[in-house]
Amino acid sequence: MSTKFFREEVEAAVDALLMQQVLLYPTDTVWGLGCDAELPRAVEQVYKLKQRPAEKACIVLVADEQMFARYAEVVPPNLPELLATQMRPTTYVVPGSRHLAPNLLAPDGTIGLRVVLTDEFCQKVVRRLGHGLVSTSANLSGEPTPAIFSEVNPVLVRQADYVARWRQDDETRSLPSRVVRVLPDGSLEVLRD
Template sequence: MNTNFFRQEVDTAVDVLLTQQVILYPTDTVWGLGCDAEVPRAVEKLYKLKGREAGKPSIVLVADLAMLRRYVKEVPAGLEAALADQTRPTTYILPASRALAPGLVAPDGTVGLRVVQDEFCHKVVRRLGHGLVSTSANKAGEPTPAVYSEVDPAIVRGVDHVVSWRQDDQTRVAPSRVVRLGADGQLEVVRG
C-alpha cells in the first residue's frame, strides 16, 4: 500500500465532506455516494443526484460504537455483542436520534447504521467526526456498481469529488447484511 497516496486520499475526501459536498468512494462493500450524515443540504444533493425518492433512507457509516450512540435514541442491549460477533459488513436498523439529517430517517423513525471495518472508510469517518452517508453509486433502479468501472459516467460527473483509492480494484463484495435488532436483543435478518 502506498501510504502517502492513501493518506492524501483520506485527507482530500474529508476536506470535501467538510464543505458539505458529495463524494464517490469505495466502501467496505460496493462503490458509494457519500456526504456528512448531519448536513441536510448535502443529503438532499446526494439524493437528487441519485434520483432517490423521499422516504427511502440510506445507510450511515460510523467509526465505532461511541459514534453509533450519537445517532440512535437508545442502544439495544444485544447490540454490542452482535457487533463483536459479526463476520461481514452488517447494517443495523435502529431507532434514529435527532442528530441525523431528516432525509436519512425512515418513515418508521429508524436508520440503518454500520460500524465500518474497511480501513479507508474508517479513517474518513474518524477524521470527519460524523457519520458518513453510504448509498450505492447508481441512479435509483439501476444496478449497483461493485467496482469503479461499473459506475455510471453521469454519477461520476455529478459528484463533487471522486476518490482515486481502489479504482483499479476488481474485488467484488456483496452488499452488507441488514438486520433489525428486536427489543429482546434477537437479530432479525432483513437482507442476508
C-alpha cells in the same frame, strides 16, 4: 499504492465532506455516494444525484460503538458481542436520533447504521470527519449496484463533487451488507442476508 497516496485521498475525501459536498467512494462493501450524515442540504444533494425518492432511507457508516450510540435512539445491549462475532459488514436498523439530518430517516423514523470494521479507508474518513458518513450505492435509482469503480454510471462520476481515487483499479467484488432490524427486546430480524 503508497501510504502517502492513501493519506492524501483520505484528506481530500474529508475536505469535500467538510465543505458539504457529495463524495463518490469505495465503501466496506460496494461503491457508494456519501456526505456528512448531519447536514440535510448535503443529504438532499445525494438523493438528487441518485434520482432517488426521499422516502427511501440511506444508511450511515460510523467509526465505533460511541458514534453508533450518537445516532441511535436504541442501541442493542449486546452490540459489542454482535460486532465481535460479525462475519461480514452488517447494517443495524434502529430508531434514529435527533443528531441525524431528518431527511435521512425512513418514514418510520429508523436509520440503518453500520460500524466499519474492516475497511481502513472508510474507517479513517469517518474518524477524521467526526460524524457519520452517508452511504448509499453509487447508482441511479433502479440501476444495478456497482461492486467495482468501472461499474459506476459515468453520469455520477461527473456529477459527484469529489471522486475518491482510492481503489479505483481494484477488481475485488463484495456483496452489499447484511441488514438486520433491532427489535425492542434486543433480538434481530434479518431483512437482507
